[in-house]
Amino acid sequence: MNNAEHEMSVLGAMMLHNKSIPDVMDILEPGDFYRPANGNIFRAIVDLYARNEPADYATVFEALKRDGETLRAVGNDYLPKCGDAAHSYRNGPEYARIVAREAVRRRIASAGLKVADLAEQPGDEDELVEQARKAVDGVSRAAGEKVVSFSESIYETLRSMEADKAPFIPTPWSSVNHAIAGVRGGAMYVVGARPAVGKTVIGLQLAQCIARHGAVAFYSMEMTKDDLNKRLLASELHIPYQRLRDDALLARDTNKIIASEPDFHRMPLYVNDNPSLSITDIKRHARSVNRKSPLKAIVIDYIGLMSTPFGYRGERHQFIADMSRQLKVLSKEMDVPVIVLAQLNRGSEQRADKEPVMSDLRDSGAIEQDADVVLLLHRDLMNQPGDLYVRVAKNRSGVTGSFKLKFYGHYSKAVEEHVSPVEDREYPAFRQAQERPALSSVVGF
Template identity: 35%
Template sequence: MSTTVPSPSAPPGHDDDGLPETFRRVPPQDRDAEQCVLGSMLLSKDKIGDVVEILSVDDLYLPAHQLVFGAILDLYGQGEPADPITVAAGLTKRGEINRVGGAAYLHTLVQAVPTAANAEHYAQIVADRAKLRRLVEAGTRIVEMGYAGDGDADEICDAAGAELHHALQMREESATVRVGDRYADYIDRLEYLQKHGAAKGVPTGLSDLDALTNGLHPGQMIVVAARPAMGKSVLALDFARACAIKHGRPAALFSLEMGEAEIMNRLTAAEARVGLHHLTSGDPSPEDWQRIARAVPRVADAPLYLDVTPNTTALEIKAKCRRLQQRGGLDLVVIDYLQLMTSGRKAENRQVEVSEMSRSLKLMAKELGLPVVVLSQLNRGPEQRADKKPMIADLRESGSIEQDADLVILLHREDAYDKESPRSGEADLIIAKHRNGPVTTITAAALLHYSMFADMASTS
């Protein structure tokens, strides 16, 4: 008796090439929701910021909608109005107006919106579709890798896992958190480490600097620049602490370099006057714990907000700051640091990209009406001079940073180069540009073991 053997070439539910029919369907997307998102953005400038927190251009499925979304963001980032007329002009200038269906389609988008008030809901629908679409795309690539069978099986499995992991890295609604909401968890982590091992402008906290500048003022972009390991991040946190903890005024710190735990360590060291090394090693003394306990209430209650999202853009920071303003006010923004940011779009070169980001941050300061402190790297110029002192010409990658800034502070410590320097423990804040006052040099005490700077008089 003969036995019929089924053909292995096409498994049930698959076409002849072996791919499931499921993968041949239209990917997850919602045209109506995309139209409503774009229409809401064209109707309301405030809704642009809300949408940017949820969506990126790649989350939209239709190429025409991606072009319109990008044109709106370009205008928004330049501080210009974004409506059907201005967006059509921008698309026409780039030769893309016909690719979106002409100027008439932009008016169709506006007419498709029942109400701009639901923009975030529409955006979430689009974001959910995009997440599912990325999952489908990853699944398709994994199936193709499995059927191709090219290479070692373990390597293919590893590559498939990477595809899935990448697809599941979904964008959070907002990575901005209130420090007080995280402080209980921070104390728990610190205990675990010890147990197991391992009316004027916004004040800066430095009296001489405040006397010179009368504080940091709305609309200003303040650049703090230095070579690596001089204490830029420490000074940035000092500004945020003075604003939020000492004076109770809302401040937001965007750190592209340090993680949340590292910032909490530095914040606690400065506020509690506990050696930073005791916190990083997880071994504070009983006296340290008493100081931490006294510091906890004022830190936890402070309106200090922290965002450690990497590879963020000026546009995303602006959207988050606008949201904080709407929810409870915002008096100071600190960004650490400029060269770690991305523009979110292609530029001719890095210098052009940095110039665009610098200009965007200055426009953000003016539009939101608050001071924006931006940290920046210096090039190797100081190390090639005998006295090692930085100059404003040492600003890295872009001369436009100097042009956009209202105040430029160059941070310098002699003991960073000469351990035997008689000025050990001192830092120079070189005011290299001051749009509304004199340029001079201010000396501060560098208490880096506490992760802070202080007035010289308070340490004498």
């Protein structure tokens, strides 16, 4: 797992045949070398190549003279020895793959030791398992941290700007997209509202929309998976939710479900309805979803219901602050948007205009600090329940402002003012079974 000759062969081939350097760079990083001095030599070769300068014994030696520690570790005649170790200078990429495999095996051994050590540590077993899983997941990544300057990273940014694939996923509402430019990986989005205003509807609509681009992990600590599935059917197929809830489907409802059955397989939405989810549970489940299908977003409904670890004795607001920070870190670690639904306190109800502000977020001001975007929802449930106001109260990368959507609670859906979902007649208080075909005979359950 630490064959010095293999590492010398890679370095020698790179110096003897500079054209192999880009191929080797795609395989190795400095941290993959067992001997730190070899990693420093590798870095010196790559730096010379990046400046369009030749990387041979003489130029690499001059570069290393500025780092006397490396030369003292290997000696002044080490570079020619590397050349001698490269039996064929054209085999640089093959030597690199050998070194990379040895690096992975060392990281496996290191992860094994860490997992064994975790088994002896006190604490919550689920959290220990999550730490062990993270150690194993890190095996395939380079051990050393890559230091990248603006001059190196800007080209990747420019390439992504030219790519056909947008760096964000649009929301279902064009007015909101205009303000926040959709949802992006590595960012945390907070949707806050008072009870019964519609935050779950908005969260579920966002999940539906993003699921058309990839997998979404949805954590529901308030509603069951069955209830959410019925709301999804109501929103997607414009079947009144009450008919789904009461098992009072009409023939046309059943026909809609049967016709849309092939689309079920194109909805990679993974719902976890455990009512006592902890941050450890969410991390573990999200990584499991990502292993099954590339994860595109995480939705939490809602942060105030997250479970505290066993034995936790701190203040509630401190716990929520910690959860908020960990969810923000998770969004960056997995490079996906994390959409957090949150409850608002009664502050807005005591103001004349009833419009919520960020300070109304319940339990902790840390939520508004960690969030990249904060959307606050408001409805006048007494006078205008069909108007849903969405206020962009915080936006790190764009404008703020308020927008009005039309809220159709019976379809579990909010749409732009100029868009109307397919309306449906009120269904009768009774139904006849023979009016509709049997779902089980067609859908296959």
